[in-house]
Amino acid sequence: MKGTSNPDLYGEKFVRNPLTKAQQAKVRKAVFAIVGLGGTGGFILENLLRMGVENLIVFDHDRFELSNFNRQPLATADFLDMPKVHAAVARAKAINKGIDITTHEEFGEGSGPAIKGAGIVLDGTDNVKSKLILSRIARAQKIPYVFCSAQGSRGIVSVFTSYRFEKAFSLPEDEDALARYQMCQSVICPAASLAGTLAASQAVSALLGMPYAKAPDAIFFDLFRKDVFWRGKLG
Numbered sequence: 001m002k003g004t005s006n007p008d009l010y011g012e013k014f015v016r017n018p019l020t021k022a023q024q025a026k027v028r029k030a031v032f033a034i035v036g037l038g039g040t041g042g043f044i045l046e047n048l049l050r051m052g053v054e055n056l057i058v059f060d061h062d063r064f065e066l067s068n069f070n071r072q073p074l075a076t077a078d079f080l081d082m083p084k085v086h087a088a089v090a091r092a093k094a095i096n097k098g099i100d101i102t103t104h105e106e107f108g109e110g111s112g113p114a115i116k117g118a119g120i121v122l123d124g125t126d127n128v129k130s131k132l133i134l135s136r137i138a139r140a141q142k143i144p145y146v147f148c149s150a151q152g153s154r155g156i157v158s159v160f161t162s163y164r165f166e167k168a169f170s171l172p173e174d175e176d177a178l179a180r181y182q183m184c185q186s187v188i189c190p191a192a193s194l195a196g197t198l199a200a201s202q203a204v205s206a207l208l209g210m211p212y213a214k215a216p217d218a219i220f221f222d223l224f225r226k227d228v229f230w231r232g233k234l235g
Contacts, residue, residue, distance in 0.1 A: 010098065014052040023208050024052055030207055033057040033118035035107050035134050037084040039187060040148045041124020042073040043196025045088055048122075049095045051204055056092065056099065057118055059107040060084040071189040112137045120203050122146040124196065128171070135165035144206050147215070148199035150187050155195035158218035158234060159206050168215055168234035190223055 010028070017024060032053055034044050037060040048056070063083050068075035079087040085103035092099045104114050107130065115121060121138045123146060125131055131147065138145035138160070145160040147168075160168070198219055205212040213219045216234040 010052070010054075010096070013096065017051060019208075026208060027052050027204060028054050030119045031055040031057065031117055032203065033059075033115050033121040034124055035059045035111075035121065035130065036124030036126065037074060037088050038062070038068065038124060038126065039071040039189075039192030040150050040196040040199065041122075042075075042088075043193045044122050044124050044148065044200050045091070046073055047197050047200035048203070049092055049099070051200070052096075054096065054099050056101040057104070057115060058085055058088050058101060059104045059111065059114075060088075061105050061107065071187055071192045073193075107133075109133055112140065116141060118143060120144045120146065120207060122199050122203055123148045124199075128169075132165060132171060135160055139164075144203070146199045146203045146206075147218075148195050150191045150195035152186055153188055153191050153223040155191050155198070155221050156218050157195060157198040157202055158213050158215045159202050160215040163215040163234075165215075170235050188223070191221075194221060194223070 014024060019027065030053070032048055032055065034041055034056065037045060037058060041060070045058070063081050064072070064075045064079050064087060065081070074084065074087045074091055083105060085105055089101055089103060092101050104111070115137055120143055121134060123131055123134055125134065135145050135147070145165070147156070147158045147160060147165070149156045202212045213231070218232055218234050219229065220232050221229045
């Protein structure tokens, strides 16, 4: 995958990123995969685009509906009832016409080949089973998996490399039991926005060899707490 935008325009658009030319070139060249384009995933996409990412693989099976408008940045009147992956392409092209974005309307255990070639994967899903599948695909391909979750006013972000996702959250051996884990139903926009923003920044930090929250370390936040942010360890 290779972006084809005018290099002068690219340089002008992203000149204010506090990165060296070599770092910006690395961000531009790298391939990022995003699974889920709703609340957290939509903000992951927006942040990566604004950082100058030009190569993306995105997954989502859903369409935009009115209940998405409280928290999902791609949920607009123009995109209502549109497949989320189509809206993502339109948004990406509006920011950078040279972007190379590959879309998939399904994600599951067989999605490994579609992710192959990505340098890092970011999690915008809203259920435990999809997160587990994505973590396993990333681990099998030896690429970082950026875990991202937001619910209510709270959120967690961590980057998994060798640490097992199953251990971090003490998941049951019976995978059918994962379906009983509650999907995210309620979240305020600032929580989804912050989680997605942190996930995108952690992905770029990992790519560039900068400090990041490497599992089992994680970044936690609760927007309604006195101390909004804290560092902690997963299980």
